[in-house]
Amino acid sequence: MKKYLPIFRKAALFQGINDMDLESMLQCLSAKRSAYQKGQVLVQKGMTMSSVGLVLSGALHLLNDDFWGNRTILAQIVPGELFGETYACVQTAPLQVTVQAAEATEVLYLDIRKIMTLCTASCTFHARLLQNLIFVLAQKNLLLTQKLEHTSKRTTRDKLLSYLSAESIKAGCATFSIPFNRQELADYLGVDRSAMSSALCKLRDEGILEFQKNQFALTHSVQP
Amino acid sequence: MKKYLPIFRKAALFQGINDMDLESMLQCLSAKRSAYQKGQVLVQKGMTMSSVGLVLSGALHLLNDDFWGNRTILAQIVPGELFGETYACVQTAPLQVTVQAAEATEVLYLDIRKIMTLCTASCTFHARLLQNLIFVLAQKNLLLTQKLEHTSKRTTRDKLLSYLSAESIKAGCATFSIPFNRQELADYLGVDRSAMSSALCKLRDEGILEFQKNQFALTHSVQP
DNA sequence: AAGCATCTGTTGTTTTTACAACAAAAGGAG
DNA sequence: CTCCTTTTGTTGTAAAAACAACAGATGCTT
Numbered sequence: 001m002k003k004y005l006p007i008f009r010k011a012a013l014f015q016g017i018n019d020m021d022l023e024s025m026l027q028c029l030s031a032k033r034s035a036y037q038k039g040q041v042l043v044q045k046g047m048t049m050s051s052v053g054l055v056l057s058g059a060l061h062l063l064n065d066d067f068w069g070n071r072t073i074l075a076q077i078v079p080g081e082l083f084g085e086t087y088a089c090v091q092t093a094p095l096q097v098t099v100q101a102a103e104a105t106e107v108l109y110l111d112i113r114k115i116m117t118l119c120t121a122s123c124t125f126h127a128r129l130l131q132n133l134i135f136v137l138a139q140k141n142l143l144l145t146q147k148l149e150h151t152s153k154r155t156t157r158d159k160l161l162s163y164l165s166a167e168s169i170k171a172g173c174a175t176f177s178i179p180f181n182r183q184e185l186a187d188y189l190g191v192d193r194s195a196m197s198s199a200l201c202k203l204r205d206e207g208i209l210e211f212q213k214n215q216f217a218l219t220h221s222v223q224p
Numbered sequence: 225m226k227k228y229l230p231i232f233r234k235a236a237l238f239q240g241i242n243d244m245d246l247e248s249m250l251q252c253l254s255a256k257r258s259a260y261q262k263g264q265v266l267v268q269k270g271m272t273m274s275s276v277g278l279v280l281s282g283a284l285h286l287l288n289d290d291f292w293g294n295r296t297i298l299a300q301i302v303p304g305e306l307f308g309e310t311y312a313c314v315q316t317a318p319l320q321v322t323v324q325a326a327e328a329t330e331v332l333y334l335d336i337r338k339i340m341t342l343c344t345a346s347c348t349f350h351a352r353l354l355q356n357l358i359f360v361l362a363q364k365n366l367l368l369t370q371k372l373e374h375t376s377k378r379t380t381r382d383k384l385l386s387y388l389s390a391e392s393i394k395a396g397c398a399t400f401s402i403p404f405n406r407q408e409l410a411d412y413l414g415v416d417r418s419a420m421s422s423a424l425c426k427l428r429d430e431g432i433l434e435f436q437k438n439q440f441a442l443t444h445s446v447q448p
Numbered sequence: 449a450a451g452c453a454t455c456t457g458t459t460g461t462t463t464t465t466a467c468a469a470c471a472a473a474a475g476g477a478g
Numbered sequence: 479c480t481c482c483t484t485t486t487g488t489t490g491t492a493a494a495a496a497c498a499a500c501a502g503a504t505g506c507t508t
Contacts, residue, residue, distance in 0.1 A: 012359060012360050012363070013357065013360060015359075075367065076403055076404075082360055085357065085360060085361060085364075086361065086364070089357075089361070115354070115357065116354070118342075118354075130339070130340070130342075130354050130355075130358070131354075133237065133309065133313075133339065133358055134354070134357055134358055134361060135236060135239075136236050136237060136306055136309060137309065137310065137313070137358060137361035137362055137365060138361055139236070140309075140310065140365055141361060141364055141365055141368065143299065144365065144368035144369060144372065145368060147299075147372065148368065148371065148372060148375070151372070151375055151376060151414070152375060152414040153414075154414070154465085154466070154494095155466095155493095155494065155495085156494080156495070157494090179300055180300075181454095181455070181456090182455070182456060182457090183455080183456090190375070190376040190377075190378070191495080191496090192495065192496050192497070193456090194456090194457080194458080194459095194496085194497080194498085195494085195495055195496065195497090197456065197457055197458080198457080198458075198459090198495095199494095199495095200457090201457070201458090213455095213456095213504095378464090378495085378496070379463090379464065379465085379495095379496090380464080380465075381464090405484095405485070405486090406485070406486060406487090407485080407486090415465080415466090416465065416466050416467070417486090418466085418467080418468085418486090418487080418488080418489095419464085419465055419466065419467090421486065421487055421488085422487080422488075422489090423464095424487090425487070425488090437474095437485095437486095
């Protein structure tokens with residue numbers, strides 16, 4: 001593991017931790033190494049992660065393939081960087097992305113539970129505060145990722161369907177209300193209000209959804 | 225402060241912390257309360273934050289106004305939720321958003337340094353690990369926010385200018401290279417590759433930028 | 449109830465995009 | 479060097495969006 005010291009030294013996760021501490025820490029965290037070939041999929045969209053991945057060599061791509069096969073690169077992960085930390089911190093959330101090796105890549109996996117649990121319970125609620133902050137940041141990550149998933153759709157229609165079906169799923173009900181008026185929704189989706197209004201009414205005319213004010217109902221199951 | 229207990233109980237930041245601990249903790253963290261009127265701006269884009277804001281009542285909007293006045297609502301913050309935590313955790317990063325009161329709103333500010341510093345130094349590098357994880361998550365937040373800023377532009381041309389000028393600033397140099405080929409860049413920006421290629425060449429013909437392969441140079445200062 | 453401001457839907461025009469199909473350039477392997 | 483693959487640029491067409499201007503609906507205040 002020593003040959004990766006240059007990577008560890010520049011890794012954000014290990015800043016301020018010296019080489020000696022590092023080695024014992026890696027054992028303590030039960031770090032495990034894996035290697036992948038170019039194009040190989042490390043984790044599939046929809047799965048969950050219980051550990052954080054640290055790229056040792058090569059590069060990864062975070063991909064978002066939609067239903068029709070449009071592929072969006074959300075990010076590129078290079079040596080020293082992490083992936084999956086958001087989903088490891090919010091284990092109830094299934095991966096919204098697929099992780100693929102952009103080239104031959106080595107990865108070090110660290111168990112998130114061992115990272116989060118402070119050895120000595122010195123100041124209980126202060127430690128809890130840090131854990132909560134981590135959770136908040138990870139969840140905000142998810143919100144941003146979700147918004148990106150909506151706004152990355154090519155047409156206003158698809159942006160609407162992506163957003164509304166996500167809201168529907170979140171509400172656990174075909175009928176739901178949204179926290180935006182039309183102008184705010186248009187701003188959120190990054191589109192023109194009047195064009196969005198047209199698209200909305202067209203969807204209603206096609207019988208795909210119903211609405212009045214900010215109460216919506218998806219009447220057909222639609223692939224976002 | 226007791227009247228906000230229902231808010232505190234459902235606030236993600238305070239999960240797993242009981243009411244008694246909470247009160248002493250708030251003093252320990254030197255929490256400070258402020259009130260705002262509808263439409264009032266709490267923090268302006270470009271500033272920095274040294275504390276985290278917790279909304280007690282009302283609602284906030286995170287706004288992104290671009291150079292020409294197009295306004296995007298990045299998020300809505302309701303009671304119990306935080307704002308500014310990303311920028312408080314990465315204090316070198318100036319706010320990319322403006323925080324505005326969507327209605328009359330009360331906010332509780334918590335000093336981030338007091339949150340991050342564990343009272344007893346029990347397991348030094350483990351605590352450091354948590355701090356680093358927080359930093360990583362906050363920075364990923366920034367990356368997602370930046371991508372959103374690019375992709376929320378209405379035209380391919382503006383998306384390109386937004387992205388390239390950001391890369392230029394990041395490189396600290398008018399000439400810089402990007403980590404994508406054309407197809408990957410198009411995927412990242414969520415646009416069609418060939419249309420993007422056209423837009424790129426048009427910008428070159430107009431003398432706004434030069435490029436060969438993934439080496440770019442902005443020849444005029446352009447407002448993204 | 450009347451008046452006013454805000455929100456929402458409608459329509460037509462212009463601009464921009466996605467898409468497709470192809471041509472040119474660059475890079476690698478034998 | 480030549481063949482082959484990948485990448486990048488070009489062009490034309492059909493679809494979609496932005497924009498602007500307006501009309502109807504809704505809600506609030508007086």
